[in-house]
Amino acid sequence: xxxxxxxxxxxxxxxxxxxxxxxxxxxxxxxxxxxxxxxxxxxxxxxxxxxxxxxxxxxxxxxxxxxxxxxxxxxxxxxxxxxxxxxxxxxxxxxxxxxxxxxxxxxxxxxxxxxxxxxxxxxxxxxxxxxxxxxxxxxxxxxxxxxxxxxxxxxxxxxxxxxxxxxxxxxxxxxxxxxxxxxxxxxxxxxxxxxxxxxxxxxxxxxxxxxxxxxxxxxxxxxxxxxxxxxxxxxxxxxxxxxxxxxxxxxxxxxxxxxxxxxxxxxxxxxxxxxxxxxxxxxxxxxxxxxxxxxxxxxxxxxxxxxxxxxxxxxxxxxxxxxxxxxxxxxxxxxxxxxxxxxxxxxxxxxxxxxxxxxxxxxxxxxxxxxxxxx
Numbered sequence: 001x002x003x004x005x006x007x008x009x010x011x012x013x014x015x016x017x018x019x020x021x022x023x024x025x026x027x028x029x030x031x032x033x034x035x036x037x038x039x040x041x042x043x044x045x046x047x048x049x050x051x052x053x054x055x056x057x058x059x060x061x062x063x064x065x066x067x068x069x070x071x072x073x074x075x076x077x078x079x080x081x082x083x084x085x086x087x088x089x090x091x092x093x094x095x096x097x098x099x100x101x102x103x104x105x106x107x108x109x110x111x112x113x114x115x116x117x118x119x120x121x122x123x124x125x126x127x128x129x130x131x132x133x134x135x136x137x138x139x140x141x142x143x144x145x146x147x148x149x150x151x152x153x154x155x156x157x158x159x160x161x162x163x164x165x166x167x168x169x170x171x172x173x174x175x176x177x178x179x180x181x182x183x184x185x186x187x188x189x190x191x192x193x194x195x196x197x198x199x200x201x202x203x204x205x206x207x208x209x210x211x212x213x214x215x216x217x218x219x220x221x222x223x224x225x226x227x228x229x230x231x232x233x234x235x236x237x238x239x240x241x242x243x244x245x246x247x248x249x250x251x252x253x254x255x256x257x258x259x260x261x262x263x264x265x266x267x268x269x270x271x272x273x274x275x276x277x278x279x280x281x282x283x284x285x286x287x288x289x290x291x292x293x294x295x296x297x298x299x300x301x302x303x304x305x306x307x308x309x310x311x312x313x314x315x316x317x318x319x320x321x322x323x324x325x326x327x328x329x330x331x332x333x334x335x336x337x338x339x340x341x342x343x344x345x346x347x348x349x350x351x352x353x354x355x356x357x358x359x360x361x362x363x364x365x366x367x368x369x370x371x372x373x374x375x
Contacts, residue, residue, distance in 0.1 A: 023213075024209075024210075024213060027213035027214065027219055027222075028213065028219075028222060030219060031213070031219035031220050031221075031222050034216075034219065034220045035220050038220065038321070039325045039328070040251070040257075040319045040321060041220050041221070050329055051329070051332050051333070051336070054332075054333050054336060055068070055336050058336060058337060058340045059340075061340075062340050062343070062344055064343075064347075064353050065356060066353045066354050066355065066356055066358075066359060067340050067343040067344060067347065067353050068080075068311050068336065068339040068340055068343050068353075069311065069343065069353045069354040069359070070342075070343035070344075070346040070347050070351040070352070070353045071283055071284040071311050071339045071340075071342040071343045071346065072281060072282050072283055072284055072285065072310050072311060073281040073346055073351045074091060074279055074280055074281020074282050075088060075281070075282065075285075075310045075311075077311075077354045077358070077359065077362060078284070078310050078311035078339075078343075078354075079285060079309060079310010079311050079312060079313070080310070080311055080312055080354070080359055080362060081138065081312065081359075081362050081363055081366045082136045082362050082363075082365055082366035082369065083136065083310060084135050084136060084162075085133070085134075085135055085136070085137065085164060085307050085308075086102065086104040086135050086162070086164050088279075088307070088308050088310075089102055089164075089305075089307070089308070091279045091280070091282070092275065092278060092279055092305065092308065093278075094278035095274075095275040095278055095305065098271075098275055098303050098304060098305050099304065099305055100166050100167040100168075100169050100304050100305075100306065101120075101124045101126065101166070101167040102164055102165065102166045102167070103116070103117070103120040103164070103165045103166075104135060104162055104163075104164055104165075105117055105156070105162065105163045105164070105165055106162050107160065107161065107162065110153070110156055110157050113156050113163075114152065114153060114156060117152060117156070117165050118149075120165060121165075124167070126167055128146065128147050128148055128149075129145050129146055129147045129168045130145075130146050130152075130165060130166065130167065130168050131143065131144070131145055131146065131164075131165070131166040131167070131168050132144050132146050132152070132155050132156075132159070132163055132164070132165055132166075133163065133164050133166065134159070134161065134162075134163060134164075134369075135161070135162040135163060135164055136161070136162075136366060136369055138366070139250055139252050139253075140248050140249075140250025140252065140253040141253075142159070142374055143248050143250070143253075144374065145168065145247045145248075155374055158374045159374060161369055166306070169290040169304045169306065170290070171290045171291050171292045171293070172194075172195075172290065172291055172292070172293060172294060172297070173195040173249040173255075173288065173289065173290050173291075173306075174192060174193060174194055174195065174260055174263065174288075174289050174290075174291065174297055175191075175192065175193035175195065175249075175257075175260075175286050175287070175288055175289070175316050175317075176189050176191075176192050176193075176268075176272050176286065176287045176289060177189065177190045177191035177192070177193075177285070177286045177287075177313070177314075177315045177316075177335075178190065178272055178273070178276050178284070178285060178286070178287060179283070179284055179338055179342075180273070180276065180277070180283045180284075181283070181341070181342055181345060182283065182342065182345040182346055182349060183345070186273050187272075187273045187276055187277070187283070188269060188273075189264055189268070189269050189272060190315060190335070190338070191261075191286075191315030191316070191317050191331070191335075192259075192260035192261055192263055192264055192317060193257050193258070193259070193260050193315075193316040193317040193319075194257070194258040194259070194260035194263070194294075194317075195249040195255050195256070195257060195258075196255065196256040196257075196258065197244050197245070197246055197247065197249070197254075197255060197256070198217070198218055198225070198244070198245045198246060198254060198255070198256055199242045199243065199244050199245065200212060200215050200218060200237075200242075200243050200245065201237075201240065201241065201242055201243075202236070202237025202238050202239055202240065202241040202242075202243065203237075203239055204236070204237075204238055204239035205236065206236065206237075207233065207234050207235065207236055208229060208232055208233050208234070208235055208236075208237060208243060209226060209233040209234060211237070211243070212225050212226060212229075212245070217256070217321075218245065221254055224253070224254055225245045225246070225254060228245065228246060228254070229245060249288065251316060251319050257316050257317065257318075257319035257320060258317070258320045259317040259320040259322070259323065260317060261317070263294055263297050263298045264298075265298045265299070265300075267298065267299050267300040268297065268298055268299070268300045270300060271300030271303065272287060272300075275287070275305065279308075282308075283342050283346075284310070284311060284338065284339055284342050285308055285309050285310045285311065285313050286308070286309045286313035286314070286315070286316070287305050287307075287308050288305070288306045288307050288308075288309070289303050289304065289305055289306065290303075290304050290306055291303050291304065311339055314332070314335070315331050315332070315335050317331075318331050318332065
């Protein structure tokens with residue numbers, strides 16, 4: 001390797017820089033190929049047509065294309081899109097010990113929202129970090145870990161619509177998909193996802209950018225990871241130093257999802273069922289939970305429910321790299337069939353599904369709202 005002295009600083013020569021550029025280009029191309037081959041990274045417009053076709057078939061079979069919106073009468077349109085996450089948490093208030101401290105910061109001036117946020121933090125003895133997220137968010141969009149007063153001001157300055165301020169909960173994260181048919185005495189856990197935050201390990205020579213591009217999985221989302229870590233992309237982590245790339249447990253925002261069925265125990269199911277049954281009109285959806293350890297999770301202890309997602313939430317263990325595409329579709333087909341079956345039972349009890357036009361309005365309203373939050 002050759003070097004040159006430039007302004008008293010030892011620098012790499014142009015040939016080395018050229019080779020580095022070529023290697024970066026090749027690794028980005030490799031990442032693109034891996035994304036094409038690994039279905040977990042496929043865009044929604046490629047992956048979802050078979051699921052949509054199955055939902056249409058179920059709609060014809062049950063004589064209502066929107067019958068799934070009757071699966072959770074306690075949530076508008078069963079949680080199809082744009083539902084208030086804060087209202088859902090409010091409906092779980094009987095599960096107080098299992099909930100983090102949360103407040104809804106409504107529309108208003110920046111100063112009034114800052115005052116409300118700071119007053120809430122003082123009242124509950126909260127220090128930074130805290131979490132801010134859209135009240136009507138989807139798939140982790142707009143969720144941010146806030147570590148200073150300046151970051152709090154910056155986020156609220158960009159978000160003009162209602163925002164949830166939530167206590168930051170550390171530990172491991174799991175998704176527990178819960179199902180209960182109307183009239184059943186006890187529900188069950190349909191799916192468990194273990195969520196892991198991606199990490200690269202330094203070698204004392206490579207920049208963080210180079211470590212991301214060299215990693216077999218991280219290279220598939222290199223653009224996203226580098227954007228999230230742009231301020232430190234050219235830093236060189238020490239040998240053996242672990243660098244976590246993201247903090248939010250959402251697959252499309254970089255988290256790794258694995259099949260967590262090994263954690264399913266009677267103790268866990270009993271606690272999740274107790275929490276779910278405290279929400280009148282809830283039968284179908286996924287709890288996103290943080291807990292100190294997998295051992296605590298299996299014992300149903302020290303759980304904190306970050307949020308509860310309704311009918312369009314997924315049994316996200318399907319994104320485990322070990323699961324085949326046909327197996328993933330089988331899980332989703334079963335999930336949607338269950339949603340229609342629960343909606344059918346609720347319809348017999350007088351619950352009216354949303355109309356197709358009503359769902360289209362919800363989608364339009366949500367897209368307009370989503371533009372008012374930081375991405």
